[in-house]
Amino acid sequence: MAFHYALSADLGPERREAAHAPPLSSAIEVRGLWKVYSRQKGDALSPGIVENPEALEVLEKDRRAVVAVRDVAFSVEPGETFIVMGLSGSGKSTLIRCLMRLVEPTAGNIAVNGRNVTAMTSQELVRFRRTEVAMVFQHYGLLPHRTVLENASFGLKLRGEEAAARTGKAKEILSRVGLEGWGRSYPASLSGGMRQRVGIARALVMDSPILFMDEPFSGLDPLIRRELQDELIRLQRTLRKTIFFVTHDLSEALRLGDRMAVMRKGSIVQVGSPDDIIADPADDYVARFVQDEREQVARAERRMAERRAG
Amino acid sequence: MFPKALEYHVAPAVNSFIDWLVVEHAVFFDAVSMGILSLLLKVNRFLIWLPWWSVLLAVALLGVYATRRPLAGIFLGLLLFPIGMFGLWPMAMETLSVVITAVFLALILGVPVGVLMAERRGASLVLRPLLDAMQTMPSFVYLIPAMMLFGLGKVPAVLATLIYALPPVIRLTELGLRQVPQAVEEAALAYGATRWQLLREVRIPLAMPSILAGVNQTTMMALAMVVVASMIGARGLGQEVLLAINRIDVGRGFEAGSSVVLLAIVIDRITQNLARRWEPPTR
Numbered sequence: 294m295a296f297h298y299a300l301s302a303d304l305g306p307e308r309r310e311a312a313h314a315p316p317l318s319s320a321i322e323v324r325g326l327w328k329v330y331s332r333q334k335g336d337a338l339s340p341g342i343v344e345n346p347e348a349l350e351v352l353e354k355d356r357r358a359v360v361a362v363r364d365v366a367f368s369v370e371p372g373e374t375f376i377v378m379g380l381s382g383s384g385k386s387t388l389i390r391c392l393m394r395l396v397e398p399t400a401g402n403i404a405v406n407g408r409n410v411t412a413m414t415s416q417e418l419v420r421f422r423r424t425e426v427a428m429v430f431q432h433y434g435l436l437p438h439r440t441v442l443e444n445a446s447f448g449l450k451l452r453g454e455e456a457a458a459r460t461g462k463a464k465e466i467l468s469r470v471g472l473e474g475w476g477r478s479y480p481a482s483l484s485g486g487m488r489q490r491v492g493i494a495r496a497l498v499m500d501s502p503i504l505f506m507d508e509p510f511s512g513l514d515p516l517i518r519r520e521l522q523d524e525l526i527r528l529q530r531t532l533r534k535t536i537f538f539v540t541h542d543l544s545e546a547l548r549l550g551d552r553m554a555v556m557r558k559g560s561i562v563q564v565g566s567p568d569d570i571i572a573d574p575a576d577d578y579v580a581r582f583v584q585d586e587r588e589q590v591a592r593a594e595r596r597m598a599e600r601r602a603g
Numbered sequence: 604m605f606p607k608a609l610e611y612h613v614a615p616a617v618n619s620f621i622d623w624l625v626v627e628h629a630v631f632f633d634a635v636s637m638g639i640l641s642l643l644l645k646v647n648r649f650l651i652w653l654p655w656w657s658v659l660l661a662v663a664l665l666g667v668y669a670t671r672r673p674l675a676g677i678f679l680g681l682l683l684f685p686i687g688m689f690g691l692w693p694m695a696m697e698t699l700s701v702v703i704t705a706v707f708l709a710l711i712l713g714v715p716v717g718v719l720m721a722e723r724r725g726a727s728l729v730l731r732p733l734l735d736a737m738q739t740m741p742s743f744v745y746l747i748p749a750m751m752l753f754g755l756g757k758v759p760a761v762l763a764t765l766i767y768a769l770p771p772v773i774r775l776t777e778l779g780l781r782q783v784p785q786a787v788e789e790a791a792l793a794y795g796a797t798r799w800q801l802l803r804e805v806r807i808p809l810a811m812p813s814i815l816a817g818v819n820q821t822t823m824m825a826l827a828m829v830v831v832a833s834m835i836g837a838r839g840l841g842q843e844v845l846l847a848i849n850r851i852d853v854g855r856g857f858e859a860g861s862s863v864v865l866l867a868i869v870i871d872r873i874t875q876n877l878a879r880r881w882e883p884p885t886r
């Protein structure tokens with residue numbers, strides 16, 4: 294492990310150059326990523342803390358710190374749909390937010406499209422978020438005071454595009470996600486499924502190669518969820534984006550994912566194709582995880598069958 | 604009894620501080636005074652220049668826009684009619700120009716301070732007691748130094764009104780900004796919003812109903828100050844009230860007093876409904 298754990302702020306210009314340059318073939322490349330939340334305000338944690346397991350353990354035991362992401366490493370290939378699964382609190386949201394620095398990592402290295410995200414200045418970060426990535430949120434994060442059309446073109450506006458151009462692009466995308474004619478409505482008048490379609494439109498209109506999705510369909514009822522999954526599969530067939538997708542729904546992971554990672558208490562315990570993971574769980578946790586989900590599906594199916602029969 | 608030995612006065616210090624300001628910084632205070640006065644006179648001249656019926660019309664139209672009900676708007680316009688009937692139109696315009704100037708300055712100063720308090724916890728902690736003091740300190744206490752620094756008349760009236768009416772704008776701006784949902788802010792940041800874009804595109808628009816509620820309160824408080832302001836020589840409806848009191852002319856006092864009330868009702872309904880219009884649509 295001849296790897297530097299360093300926070301971006303600590304990197305001088307020379308060291309920034311020397312910082313790990315990943316092979317260009319990966320869309321996302323993460324090495325030794327940590328995120329430690331401190332419970333006390335102003336209780337600043339130095340990046341060095343992650344190299345001192347005993348001190349970290351003490352902090353965790355005293356409930357002065359929460360290790361949300363623990364020494365995580367993985368890479369995602371271009372055009373791949375990469376799923377992250379794990380129980381509630383296992384650090385999935387923290388991880389996905391670290392990748393675009395909505396949450397500042399404590400230590401580690403992130404490269405997206407061959408660019409060192411951890412070393413970016415705030416201006417570079419703004420440009421990166423405007424052009425390279427787009428995100429879909431579980432709770433939509435739509436602007437309540439803007440129409441559907443304005444919401445869908447919001448990223449383009451931030452990027453400084455002309456009104457006419459962004460309206461044209463947003464209209465086209467809205468019709469692609471099945472929201473033709475809804476442009477003048479406000480988010481509050483839409484159902485959850487339709488709101489998330491707006492969220493997806495807002496992300497797709499950016500035309501960025503990478504899509505981050507944090508449990509985008511978790512708040513929706515099963516039928517709508519299924520519908521939107523199909524929609525995503527359909528869109529992905531032509532778009533071929535790199536998708537980093539967080540979920541805790543195994544069937545969703547199976548339908549959408551090329552590969553998946555299972556997280557537990559901040560660590561990734563297994564990475565592989567969904568089928569491989571189900572066939573050969575790395576440990577008890579993964580086995581139980583997969584088992585529970587399977588039983589749930591089986592139970593639901595049994596209930597459906599009974600209902601059909603009765 | 605509080606022990607005599609522990610008695611200590613800050614009064615002499617305050618006195619000499621004000622004296623020092625008056626003597627040493629006269630130029631500065633004169634400049635501020637001139638600036639406010641010229642603004643006030645412009646507003647006043649414009650309001651006086653307007654034909655009375657055009658003011659009624661403008662209020663009615665604004666009322667229709669704000670309340671979205673034609674009848675309510677027309678009613679608000681007609682509420683100003685009795686003021687003219689009582690022969691108090693010029694005084695009402697005089698009062699209105701003090702209120703408008705004070706509210707304008709309150710917005711210019713208050714919104715940025717509210718933004719600062721929402722962004723920086725430290726600023727919030729330091730400024731909050733100051734705002735409390737501004738609202739609870741009896742106004743006569745600062746009217747006297749205001750007169751010493753700015754002379755008699757309209758300018759200290761505007762400043763006294765400002766001191767009293769500034770806190771609501773600041774408080775409600777801060778409150779509105781703090782209430783913006785975390786998820787919306789995060790989404791804006793994720794799409795590459797700069798701090799300034801976040802403020803302009805997301806936080807201020809979403810805080811707008813709250814900010815306008817602050818404008819409403821500020822305007823009401825400014826109107827409440829007109830009588831007090833007239834004691835230091837500001838003309839207007841307040842002066843009429845004072846004259847009536849001095850002459851024990853109850854009827855005239857009633858006319859002037861109800862003119863203040865009518866003005867207050869009109870301004871209150873319009874700003875309140877404007878605030879409501881700014882709320883994000885729920886359907």
Ligand SMILES: Nc1ncnc2c1ncn2[C@@H]1O[C@H](COP(=O)(O)OP(=O)(O)OP(=O)(O)O)[C@@H](O)[C@H]1O
Pocket residue numbers: 330331332359360361379380381382383384385386387388541
């Ligand atoms: N801002 C924060 N400050 C302190 N602790 C936090 C913060 N955000 C998250 N945590 C903690 O970090 C851990 C991981 O949280 P995270 O939200 O990443 O989990 P998750 O896997 O997304 O869970 P869920 O499925 O419920 O969304 C949790 O223990 C959580 O309490």
Ligand SMILES: [Mg+2]
Pocket residue numbers: 385386387508
């Ligand atoms: Mg989460």
